Amino acid sequence: MKKPAVAGAVVSRRRSLGKRIVDHWQLYAMLLVPVVLTIIYKYIPMYGIQIAFRDYKASRGMMGSEWVGLEWFERFFSAPNCGRMIKNTVLLSLYGLLWSFPIPVVLALMLNQMRFQRFKRMTQTILYAPHFISTMVICGMIRIFLSPSGGLINLLAGTSIDFLTEAPAFRTIYIASGIWQDAGWGIIIYMATLASIDTSLYEAAKVDGASMFQRIRHIDIPQLMPIMVLQLIMSAGGLMNVGFEKVWLLQTDLNKAVSDVIAVYVYQQGIERAKYSYSTAVGLFNTIVNIILLIAVNQISKRLSEDTSFV
Amino acid sequence: MRTKSKAGKLTGFSERTSDIILVAVCLVILIIVAYPLYYVLVASVSNPYDVYAGKTFALPSGFTFDGYKAVFADPSIVTGYLNSIKYTVVGTVFSVVMLYLTAYPLSVKELPGRKFFSIFFIITMYFGGGLVPTYLIVKQTGLVNNMWALFLPGGVAVGNMIIVRNFFENSIPKEMIEAAEIDGASKWTTFLRVVVPLSRSIMAVMVVFSMVAYWNDWFTSLIYLPGTAKAPLPLVLRNILIKSSASASQMSMISGGYAELNKLTEMIKFSSIIVAAAPMLIVYPFVQKYFEKGFMAGAVKG
Numbered sequence: 001m002k003k004p005a006v007a008g009a010v011v012s013r014r015r016s017l018g019k020r021i022v023d024h025w026q027l028y029a030m031l032l033v034p035v036v037l038t039i040i041y042k043y044i045p046m047y048g049i050q051i052a053f054r055d056y057k058a059s060r061g062m063m064g065s066e067w068v069g070l071e072w073f074e075r076f077f078s079a080p081n082c083g084r085m086i087k088n089t090v091l092l093s094l095y096g097l098l099w100s101f102p103i104p105v106v107l108a109l110m111l112n113q114m115r116f117q118r119f120k121r122m123t124q125t126i127l128y129a130p131h132f133i134s135t136m137v138i139c140g141m142i143r144i145f146l147s148p149s150g151g152l153i154n155l156l157a158g159t160s161i162d163f164l165t166e167a168p169a170f171r172t173i174y175i176a177s178g179i180w181q182d183a184g185w186g187i188i189i190y191m192a193t194l195a196s197i198d199t200s201l202y203e204a205a206k207v208d209g210a211s212m213f214q215r216i217r218h219i220d221i222p223q224l225m226p227i228m229v230l231q232l233i234m235s236a237g238g239l240m241n242v243g244f245e246k247v248w249l250l251q252t253d254l255n256k257a258v259s260d261v262i263a264v265y266v267y268q269q270g271i272e273r274a275k276y277s278y279s280t281a282v283g284l285f286n287t288i289v290n291i292i293l294l295i296a297v298n299q300i301s302k303r304l305s306e307d308t309s310f311v
Numbered sequence: 312m313r314t315k316s317k318a319g320k321l322t323g324f325s326e327r328t329s330d331i332i333l334v335a336v337c338l339v340i341l342i343i344v345a346y347p348l349y350y351v352l353v354a355s356v357s358n359p360y361d362v363y364a365g366k367t368f369a370l371p372s373g374f375t376f377d378g379y380k381a382v383f384a385d386p387s388i389v390t391g392y393l394n395s396i397k398y399t400v401v402g403t404v405f406s407v408v409m410l411y412l413t414a415y416p417l418s419v420k421e422l423p424g425r426k427f428f429s430i431f432f433i434i435t436m437y438f439g440g441g442l443v444p445t446y447l448i449v450k451q452t453g454l455v456n457n458m459w460a461l462f463l464p465g466g467v468a469v470g471n472m473i474i475v476r477n478f479f480e481n482s483i484p485k486e487m488i489e490a491a492e493i494d495g496a497s498k499w500t501t502f503l504r505v506v507v508p509l510s511r512s513i514m515a516v517m518v519v520f521s522m523v524a525y526w527n528d529w530f531t532s533l534i535y536l537p538g539t540a541k542a543p544l545p546l547v548l549r550n551i552l553i554k555s556s557a558s559a560s561q562m563s564m565i566s567g568g569y570a571e572l573n574k575l576t577e578m579i580k581f582s583s584i585i586v587a588a589a590p591m592l593i594v595y596p597f598v599q600k601y602f603e604k605g606f607m608a609g610a611v612k613g
């Protein structure tokens with residue numbers, strides 16, 4: 001298996017770089033359109049972030065508008081709801097992470113022990129279903145179920161509470177519906193990892209008389225550890241990325257005290273009110289915090305992996 | 312043998328008991344996940360007054376298809392439906408072609424600059440221009456109010472591209488590609504005749520992923536396709552589901568008074584949810600068995 005590849009590498013290294021580039025011209029041609037699109041719609045907007053430091057006027061363009069330094073950032077930090085928005089953004093996603101992270105792991109560990117293959121497959125099919133539904137439809141369902149007059153939850157509880165006007169209920173609604181929608185889908189990565197465990201480990205454990213819980217504790221969980229740490233790092237790095245869609249659709253005037261988040265503000269200022277520079281500055285602040293978090297979590301995990309045998 | 316019997320006693324459950332507990336817990340979870348959808352389905356064919364009186368927990372009451380009739384009689388919903396189908400078909404073809412064109416060259420280890428191009432794409436996963444700068448560029452390239460605004464800025468879905476690239480690297484035998492090239496096939500022919508046919512499973516997964524993404528998306532349309540004529544289905548449903556407002560056409564359907572209208576808007580809520588969710592819920596089980604394989608290929612050395 002290995003020899004031909006090594007020989008090929010030696011041969012291609014002997015050829016000059018120019019020759020090798022010419023040899024692969026068709027592959028570069030394939031990359032042409034994706035690269036051009038990425039430059040136009042990803043890299044040019046990155047360069048355009050500088051309007052956060054300018055007073056953008058459409059007539060003068062992104063690079064020609066007047067330089068104003070940190071004015072927009074100062075304006076954001078002195079906005080009356082600034083502290084509230086940062087707090088809501090962080091808390092909504094931190095609580096969301098803490099509640100929704102462990103559930104797919106537990107589900108995957110359970111399903112992996114299931115010996116009835118048909119039942120297992122059916123369970124997976126149903127667990128995946130909510131993931132394939134639009135947030136618009138999900139939020140429509142949430143609104144119907146929580147309706148004070150004849151909504152499912154109020155019918156079952158025998159109450160008539162208008163949950164979406166109750167600020168304290170907002171986070172629970174947001175996080176619980178998120179778990180309902182995506183916990184099932186989240187098991188895939190863990191199921192795939194568990195499926196790759198050498199079955200002789202289980203057989204040996206069974207011979208030694210290990211119960212199901214012991215097998216989970218001593219075989220499955222250690223095997224899942226690296227991928228769990230990786231998933232945790234990735235989610236922690238996106239802590240400021242509260243999804244715009246659900247919050248926007250579930251927001252009411254009365255739950256704003258907790259549902260006011262940066263992403264919605266960026267949309268309202270930027271698209272609805274056309275305050276381009278200001279909105280870009282707020283969005284940039286969010287991105288910078290995210291990047292700092294990502295780097296920090298990454299560093300922590302590197303330390304951890306030096307100390308222990310994780311990752 | 313000694314340890315076996317001892318451990319069995321000490322840890323309590325026998326294999327059989329564990330199985331029963333597992334199945335029971337799974338059933339409870341299944342009910343939690345499936346019941347909300349079932350409830351909406353039942354309510355969509357019931358009399359809304361019975362729904363709100365709590366008579367439809369298990370079975371329909373006052374069976375009727377009026378909700379569905381009203382949904383398909385509403386021109387804004389029909390337009391939205393057709394728009395969504397168009398965006399989904401065009402978007403899926405475009406996205407999958409882009410994925411393949413990017414993933415294949417990046418899977419060829421001898422390609423000079425492979426690492427540079429990989430990083431070039433991966434950076435865009437972690438860092439972007441943000442909402443407004445992207446909007447301004449889309450506007451400057453003349454795509455506002457054009458359906459291509461839904462496809463071009465998304466361009467390459469980098470996360471999926473990595474999954475496809477890893478599939479190419481791990482699951483397509485290098486010998487087959489080399490053999491084709493020794494036989495004189497060009498890189499392009501090899502790609503079309505060897506790589507594409509051998510990657511049908513991952514392609515099925517990517518087709519479904521793209522379909523779902525375009526069918527369910529409404530945020531991009533909200534920004535780039537203002538006005539109602541080009542709105543996709545979810546955006547049309549926003550008026551019904553989120554704002555709870557009746558459209559003009561619904562009002563014209565009603566001969567009776569306010570109560571009739573109210574009844575109709577409530578019915579339409581349930582039936583429109585089913586109409587919007589059903590297509591994707593019918594499609595995904597067909598490729599379900601490939602999901603894990605796909606993620607496996609993507610997760611390993613991602």
